[in-house]
Amino acid sequence: MKKVLSLVLAFVLMFTICIPVFAEYVGSTPVRVDGSTVGASYTVTIPATATITWGQTEKSVEYSVYSQLATGKGVKVTVNADADGKMKNAANTAFLEYSLKSGTTEYTTTKSVILSENAEKSSVVVQIPTANWDKASIDNYVGTLTFSAELTNI
Amino acid sequence: MKKVISLVMALVMMMAIMVPAFAAELNATTQSGTATVQTDTSAITGDGTYTVTYPATMNIVWSTATTNFEYKVSSNLRTGKAIQVVVADTGDGLNMLNASNATLAYTLGGTTTGKTTGPVVTDAxxxxxINVDSAVWAAAAIDTYSDTLTFTSTVVDA
Amino acid sequence: MKKVISVVLALVMMMAVMVPAFAATLDVNTQSGNSTVLVDGITDKGDGTYSVEIPASVDLIWGDTTKAGEYKITSQVQTDKRVKVTLAKAKDLTNAANETIEFAVADATTGIANSAVVNNEAHTFNLTIDASEWAAASIATYEGTITFTAELADA
Structure with a gap:
């Protein structure tokens, strides 16, 4: 009994979805979107400040990138230290030399589209050898890291 | 058989992001920006650290008019500070004495008050x-004579 | 002409070894410390040095019953030492025929420096000859000998 009911139901369902035999072909219409005028966007989030404890030889400064770019494009971020490689005290009378670790000063994203909740992260590492700490008078020193972003082919 | 309907409310909690509260942003319009790197000296108390090294004993060979000595300073102080070292008599006069209090007079020469040139020095x-006049040597009975000098260090303005 | 007896004692000196001096340190917690100025004279100079200047001769006039003489002590020795000079007659006045006139050394037969460091400190002595000796002596030239011996003695 149950089986017969199932078959009947199946047939009924088939009829409800069949195209009426009496329909006729008209033609095909392309569906397209023109993204050429859509502006690419990306956001690189950098920390305003990174604090290094006296004596710390390496400090990792993290930043993140999300983007919506043209196919084949990515974001390249470059980080530069102060031109003279020195952090300075407020009076500009004392200096603390530092550098950025090789290999950490550039990052290129891996995809054209990166959602903000899955932003790609990278770090630039500030290096201050112990010898440089030992040469510096105890003071509050400040330096500036400059982050630059540009589009690049990936 | 009871059907258990479980409703699981997925709470999408924003994870506490380890990003400083005041972040800056670069974008297509603003392609360059700066971040400040600063040092934190809150764990450092006082004016810093230093060491003065001086001889525990200064041996003067009989009949020597002038014997030279040195003291050294290494320091890592706050900007604008320096170390001053003073070599002085303890108040009983510049006389070496033997066991029976016979005197062998001497004078100090050179840098008996020394000050470092800045807050950070290594082995300055x-x-x-120590000078003893030849007449003093000639008049002294052969014996062992000694006196005490004091070394005092102070953190001062550079 | 004066004779000078200089006795330089053999000094057993420790070789001056370049032993690095122990260093003391000051820091933030220890801002003051002492250092000792030291002269180790006994190691450097041992017993020290001294000399005694004695008369080249003591000339008597026939019949002198006393004749004074002088010697001088110069010294720089250890604090608790003094130069002690002892006089003795080695030979009575004797002539070519071996005849003698007796004399004695007195006042004093020993002399001790006043302190460890003296410079030409004068000490006197006397030769005494009894008048009877002169009366019994044939007229001739006589010569005798006195000896001076120096040593370090405790003060």
Whole structure:
């Protein structure tokens, strides 16, 4: 009994979805979107400040990138230290030399589209050898890291 | 058989992001920006650290008119500070005495008050001397004579 | 002409070894410390040095019953030492025929420096000859000898 009911139901369902035999072909219409005028966007989030404890030889400064770019494009971020490689005290009378670790000063994203909740992260590492700490008078020193972003082919 | 309907409310909690509260952003319009790197000296108390190294004993060979000595300073102080070292008599006069209090008079020469040139120095060397006149040597019975000098260090403005 | 007896004692000196002096340190917690100025004279100079200047001769006039003489002590020795000079007659006045006139050394037969460091400190002595000796002596030239011996003695 149950089986017969199932078959009947199946047939009924088939009829409800069949195209009426009496329909006729008209033609095909392309569906397209023109993204050429859509502006690419990306956001690189950098920390305003990174604090290094006296004596710390390496400090990792993290930043993140999300983007919506043209196919084949990515974001390249470059980080530069102060031109003279020195952090300075407020009076500009004392200096603390530092550098950025090789290999950490550039990052290129891996995809054209990166959602903000899955932003790609990278770090630039500030290096201050112990010898440089030992040469510096105890003071509050400040330096500036400059982050630059540009589009690049990936 | 009971059907258990479980409703699981997925709470999408924003994870506490380890990003400083005041972040800056670069974008297509603003392609360059700066971040400040700063040092934190809150764990450092006082004016910093230093060491003064001086001789525990200064041996003067009989009949020597001038004997030279040195003391050294190494320091890592706050900007604008320096170390001053003073070599002085303890108040009983510049006389070496033997066991029966016979005297062998002497004078100090050279840098008996030394001051480093800045807050950070390594083995800054200061020279001083102990001088005994030949007439004093000639009049002294052969014996062992000694006196005490005091070395005092102070953190001062550079 | 004066004779000078200089006795330089053999000094057993420790070789001056370049032993690095122990260093003391000051820092933030220890801002003051002492250092000792030291002269180790006994190691450097041992017993020290001294000399005694004695008369080249003591000339008597026939019949002198006393004749004074002088010697001088110069010294720089250890604090608790003094130069002690002892006089003795080695030979009575004797002539070519071996005849003698007796004399004695007195006042004093020993002399001790006043302190460890003296410079030409004068000490006197006397030769005494009894008048009877002169009366019994044939007229001739006589010569005798006195000896001076120096040593370090405790003060």
């Amino acid at each position: 060397t200061f020279n001083y001397s």
